[in-house]
Amino acid sequence: xxxxxxxxALAADTQIDRPPASWILxxxxxxxxxxxxxxxxxxxxxxxxxxxxxxxxxxxxxVLTLALGVTGVRLALALSRPEGRGLAxxxxxxxxxxxxxxxxxxxxxxxxxxGRQMAIVGKTMATCLISIxxxxxxxxxxxxxALHKGATTAPAxxxxxxxxxxxxxxxxxxxxxxxxxxxxFYVTWYGLAITGVTLxxxxxxxxxxxx
Amino acid sequence: xxxxxxxxxxxxxxxxxxxxxxxxxxxxxxxxxVRAKAGGLGxxxxxxxxxxxxxxxHLKRNTWQTGAPVRPWLYAITRYKVIDALRARGRxxxxxxxxxxxxxxxxxxxxxxxxxxxxxxxxxLDDRSARxxxxxxxxxxxxxxxxxxxxxxxxxxxxxxxxxxxxxxxLRERHVK
Numbered sequence: 001x002x003x004x005x006x007x008x009a010l011a012a013d014t015q016i017d018r019p020p021a022s023w024i025l026x027x028x029x030x031x032x033x034x035x036x037x038x039x040x041x042x043x044x045x046x047x048x049x050x051x052x053x054x055x056x057x058x059x060x061x062x063v064l065t066l067a068l069g070v071t072g073v074r075l076a077l078a079l080s081r082p083e084g085r086g087l088a089x090x091x092x093x094x095x096x097x098x099x100x101x102x103x104x105x106x107x108x109x110x111x112x113x114x115g116r117q118m119a120i121v122g123k124t125m126a127t128c129l130i131s132i133x134x135x136x137x138x139x140x141x142x143x144x145x146a147l148h149k150g151a152t153t154a155p156a157x158x159x160x161x162x163x164x165x166x167x168x169x170x171x172x173x174x175x176x177x178x179x180x181x182x183x184x185f186y187v188t189w190y191g192l193a194i195t196g197v198t199l200x201x202x203x204x205x206x207x208x209x210x211x
Numbered sequence: 212x213x214x215x216x217x218x219x220x221x222x223x224x225x226x227x228x229x230x231x232x233x234x235x236x237x238x239x240x241x242x243x244x245v246r247a248k249a250g251g252l253g254x255x256x257x258x259x260x261x262x263x264x265x266x267x268x269h270l271k272r273n274t275w276q277t278g279a280p281v282r283p284w285l286y287a288i289t290r291y292k293v294i295d296a297l298r299a300r301g302r303x304x305x306x307x308x309x310x311x312x313x314x315x316x317x318x319x320x321x322x323x324x325x326x327x328x329x330x331x332x333x334x335x336l337d338d339r340s341a342r343x344x345x346x347x348x349x350x351x352x353x354x355x356x357x358x359x360x361x362x363x364x365x366x367x368x369x370x371x372x373x374x375x376x377x378x379x380x381x382l383r384e385r386h387v388k
Contacts (some may be wrong), residue, residue, distance in 0.1 A: 001330045001348065002322065006262050007238060009348030010269045011231035015373040017273045081274050082287035151271035153291045192213055211267070211380075 020080040020150030024073065027142035028169070035135045035173040038186050043131070043177040051115070058181040060103060065172035065190065067096045072165025076143050079158035080150030093164065100187050107183035112199030119182040125189055128178060132193035140166030140201050144208060150207050159205020170197075215281040223272060234265065241265070241289055248293045252300060254297045259328040260296040263383060264289050266329075270380055340375035344366065 039045065052058040071092040078088040111119050122128075143162035152158040171190045180186055215233065219321050222230030236376060240262070245261045246254070267288050333341050346352040346360065358368040 001262070001326060001333065003238060003242075003258060003262055003265070003324045003326065005348035006265060006326075006329060007231070007234045008351060009344050009372075010265060010376070011227055011234055012347045012354055013269070013369070013372045013376055014225050014227050014230065015369055016225075017270075019273050019276075042315040081276065081279075081284065082271065082291060083279075085287070086283065149273075151267070151274045151288065151291075152288055210384075211271070 014115075016205075017149065020146045021077055023146035023149060024077065024143060027146065028073070028139055031116065031138035031142050031166075031168060032173060034138055035170060036176070038135065039131075039173055039177050043127070045176050046179045049176060052163045052176075055181075057183065058175075058185065061175040061178070061181075061186050061190070062172055064096060064100050064103075064187075065168045065175060067099075068093070068168030068194070069165050069172060071096055072161050072163075072168055073143065075161035076147060076158055076165055079152045079154055079161060080147050082151045082153050084159070086156075092159075093161075100183075100191065103183045104187040107187075111182070111184060116184065119203025120186040120188055122180045122182070122185040122189070124178060124180060125185075128174065128189045129193050131174050132167060132190065133197050135170035135173055136163075136167040136193075136197045138166075139169050140197060142166070144201065146207055147209055149203070151211055155209035156202055157207045158209055160198060160202045162205060166193065166201070167194040167197035213281070213306060215285075216278070219272070219275060219281055220277050222279065223275065234269075237268075237285060239263065241268075241285070243294055244286065244289050248290075249297055252297075255326065256300065258292055258324055258326040262326050262329045263296060264292045266376060266380055268291050268385070270376060286360050328383075329379075332379050335382055336375055336378055340378065343372055344375055347372065 002074065037174055046052060075090070078084040081087075107119075108116065139149065140162055143166050144159060147158050147162060171194060174190075175186075178186070180189075215236065218229045218233035218236070222233050230292050241264055242257070243262050245264065249257055249260055252260075268285065269286055271288060275281065279349065333344050336344070342361065346357045346375045347354065352360070354368045355365050357363075361368070363371070
């Protein structure tokens with residue numbers, strides 16, 4: 001087939017797919033609503049939920065996880081465009097990670113030595129490490145789907161961003177149940193759950209996002 | 212916004228004529244880029260790659276953000292597809308043809324814009340889709356004329372044509388792997 005003929009045929013196809021960004025926000029809203037309902041229906045919200053938004057240490061869980069979600073989604077959105085690799089910034093994600101690490105170090109210093117181990121291990125480590133990945137499936141799936149509809153030229157980085165964003169938001173929802181308020185606990189175990197989900201997302205996405 | 216941006220904006224809001232002009236304008240530029248990057252593969256393979264690039268530009272034109280510069284977007288797609296094509300075709304086994312030019316008989320000079328791969332993949336589509344692409348591309352039929360010939364409504368032709376190009380992209384992925 002001659003290129004001119006192909007061009008003529010392509011030009012006759014005036015149907016255009018929705019932009020990838022238009023999938024992410026409605027999809028994520030749905031995924032997060034489902035996650036909130038799942039927490040409410042199974043584990044239940046923590047009793048002092050309203051107070052936890054207003055007290056610094058518990059509130060930092062929402063702040064840090066939301067920050068991961070927002071910066072991750074922004075990175076994924078930039079990378080859904082072919083030229084996005086040149087426009088994407090990694091430093092906001094790095095800044096959130098640095099803030100979390102700083103909080104962890106501060107808590108380590110501020111917690112008396114004999115209380116540290118108890119604060120790190122907590123009582124609900126297993127629930128945390130199971131719930132966050134489960135709650136991540138939908139949000140990470142939504143972002144990967146949107147990226148698949150796009151045209152990323154950096155599949156590994158884009159699916160990394162999808163993993164961070166989706167599991168960050170999942171952890172934020174999980175925090176409405178979790179009562180472990182020491183950064184020694186939540187930076188460690190939320191962080192581990194988020195790292196695991198991100199790793200899996202990157203492995204899947206690197207293949208899935210090729211086009 | 213430059214002229215390419217104006218054309219693509221109109222194209223993405225459904226102006227078929229602006230879209231045809233856009234594709235015809237960018238084709239020689241993209242051909243130049245493909246030949247510069249993959250010239251070692253020969254003119255015919257370059258044309259195959261160019262057609263893959265054009266198909267990708269077509270199917271992914273929803274990722275262009277209205278108002279953004281067209282060139283970085285277009286060249287990023289081209290670069291990605293050329294690298295993909297080079298990888299798929301195995302760059303390692305190619306030798307510069309100049310080394311053998313004394314031993315090779317001159318070819319009869321086929322049309323340098325003719326490509327075999329796309330024709331093969333179109334042949335792998337279902338009959339109706341293949342005929343649609345042929346009629347509109349080769350015979351210059353409009354969607355309405357093609358619909359009349361195949362006893363389909365114009366809307367059905369548009370849907371079928373869009374599906375045909377998506378199927379071609381999938382076929383190409385499999386073909387490459």
